[in-house]
Amino acid sequence: MTYIPISPAERDAMLKTVGVKSLDDLFEAVPAKHRFPELNLPPALTEMEAAAQLGEMASTNENVREHLISFLGAGAYHHYVPSVVDHMLRRGEFYTAYTPYQPEISQGTLQAIFEYQSLMTNLTGMEVSNASHYDGATAAAEAVNLAFAQFRGKRKKLVLSPAVNPQYREVIRTYTQGMGVDTAGDDAENHDDGPEALIPLIDESTMMVTVQYPDFFGRIYDYTDLINAAHEKGALVCVVANPTALVMLKTPGEMGADIVVGEAQPFGIPLWYGGPYLGFFTTKKSYVHKMAGRLVGETVDVRGNRSYVLTLTAREQHIKRERATSNICTNQGLLALCASVYMSTLGKQGLQEVANLCYQKAHYAAAELSKIDGFGLCHTEPYFHEFVLCCPKPASEVNQYLLDNGILGGYDLGKDYPDMQNHLLVAVTEMNSRDEIDTLVEILKEM
Template sequence: MNFRYLPATEEDKQDMLHTIGAEKMSDLFEDIPERIRTQEEMDLPEAASEPRLLKEMSQLSRKNADVRTYPSFLGAGVYDHYIPSVVDHVIRRSEFYTAYTPYQPEISQGELQAIFEFQTMISELTQMDIANSSMYDGHTALAEAALMAVSHSKMKKTKIIVSEGVHPEALAVLDTYAAGPGLTVVRVPLQGARTDKEVLEKEMDDQTAAVLIQYPNFFGTVEELKEIETMVHQKDSLFIVSSNPLALGILTPPGDFGADIVIGDTQPLGIPMQLGGPHCGYFATSRKLMRKMPGRLVGQTVDKEGNRGFVLTLQTREQHIRRDKATSNICSNQALNALASSVAMSALGKNGIRDMALQNLRKTNYFKEKLKHAGVSVVHEEPVFNEFVIHTQTDAAAVNRRLFEKGIIGGYDLGSVYEDRFGHMLLCVTEMRTRDEIDAAAAALKGAIK
């Protein structure tokens, strides 16, 4: 063996080739046309020894801007939040670390109970009847919700209306999902910092399967869900809300506004930023839509002796039921990250989640007022949760470079995504930022912009 971490010896390889009737490894690729095969050796450096490799990787990792060293004001879907230390201790236990619901799931009662608790807490946060075992991330959960709305109409309605206040990456995922079955996706612009309700009402028709709103929206603004819900249900369409679960610690839950489906990403609750992923999507809905919901559902029951137990109550993907009856074919749950969120929510409790959310709200408003007094232009005045937009008067990317020179991670350059938002920066403040860090960032932003 050349490398101790590759278990197959040369003898093992020859035995396998002999078993399948091949003489050499290249025979496995004979169906690939020779003209498109790489004939020369790969231009790769020589394999390094383990000590040398560790040293090189450590040097590369030190180039990362760590939020423990650099105060971060960057959000846009991935946030620096407090994570109780117990989260890491629990998810590193061997019973959970390679978590995947087994194909005889009732054997794994601990894993099923963890998923059941996750479902319960998501239902409470969103005030919806039921939640599934989790999904890949918030963006795919949003797209799956749109497909579910169309399926609920028995494909009679194929139009999806979505606010421009939804995360741009989620919009891209939705477009990709919609292209397959040929759905029509209509985007409604913002009026100020909120969804333009007049345009939305004009776009609503009998072909509209659902309306999708983000709450708070991508720009941090709290949308007015009640008015939107009324016009959506007047057209007998489904009302889908994408929501930051931490914000629901202080905002009225979408379920109380009559939402039919609530989806989002639980990254703010117990999941590190970890370079952008992986995350954990959640999916909650009303009881009447339960059987159309993608993914899996863990239920509580009792055994023949009356002891509490857990079972997979609903499995709607193609691995478990006939393919033509499946609600989705990519809805594996994020069991380990869902567990992290469950442990975080349990450790914080209702009061802790509310306190975290209040800190986000108060510190964000403090930062806004500090910037205004420094002469920095705040673009919108509507109520926000933990993000808001400023006008940098110049290239926001250049302003971020100046901030980084002062040891500060700046905000999200909206001009990199929106053609009409050059010089706009989305700033984020979480409970992790101290008053001193916020004051220093306000002063640095004033200097960087001038």
């Protein structure tokens, strides 16, 4: 298959204009001994063959729509995506455009991002949103970058709750390994502690406190006291939040958070085996100059039309180079559009219905599961759509048994928390029918 629209005769005419005899003659600057390597790759397929091959690969997987009943979350959630969403994403005008550097002919992308920013600030209760980051984990790491830049490297302590998603904590560690950051609190053994246990760790050298809401185990805490304690020491607080839960719960903005980040995959983005997803990043206006990533602002054009442009671009790498807070360049543009269409199509009431279904079904599942001998809820705190189930056997065995019965169980917490081998993190969304939940309960009863 080729997508090159040039005939041999046209090619020859063009070569003549350039003044060379053959295509190969264009590459004389390339060292001769390495020029034109033989690539050992499979021979080219036609479109028909490629479609068949990819179809076969995809069908080798067991997926959560056709094969498996899923109760797996832990950072990626199976939600219903209204049909409209993909129809809009398939518009070539959106997906084959570049970053809107030429605003006169990019108002579609720019207004869509401006609306995305507005949807996210209204959801989180914050003042400013950027145009998005790669995913929730990297957004959490960029929040640490912001704090580091805000204190100009003079404060280097990060208080990190052990109940933040383990992958996010890993990414923060990777990102900050050259910055000399001193991390406190991030100890897997302390997983049962509430937010008050973090307060004694906050001191005058603390740049940021990072917590999750609901936390990795599903627990809902009001972080107001923690945030006040951090602010007393001059430290910032970043809350990693689940967007579906925010539809129902008190916003981190109301609690006084400085930065609210998270994974917006639940808002219309397919599971897609882990990506691409959408990291949202919202903060207060006073930190906007230290925030990484693209930002769209409202303005007018010369004809007096309201319009939108990328603004405060001098913060970014292409101008500020090595002094920039981050090297980030791309955002997740198309997926920000995806989240916007999702939120708009469901609207306020539809989103509330989704959140409520998740909550109700999770609570039904938790109630029924804890009736089984040997099983029980590990925590007593309020939860949203995810909770920890204490099992009479290692979670890995429970999951294997469930898989043999066509069920994708929860997340095995023993992988990250050594003393939680018998603990299963169970997620329930609007996609799980009562029948599915009852099936899960029945199968576990038989185990």
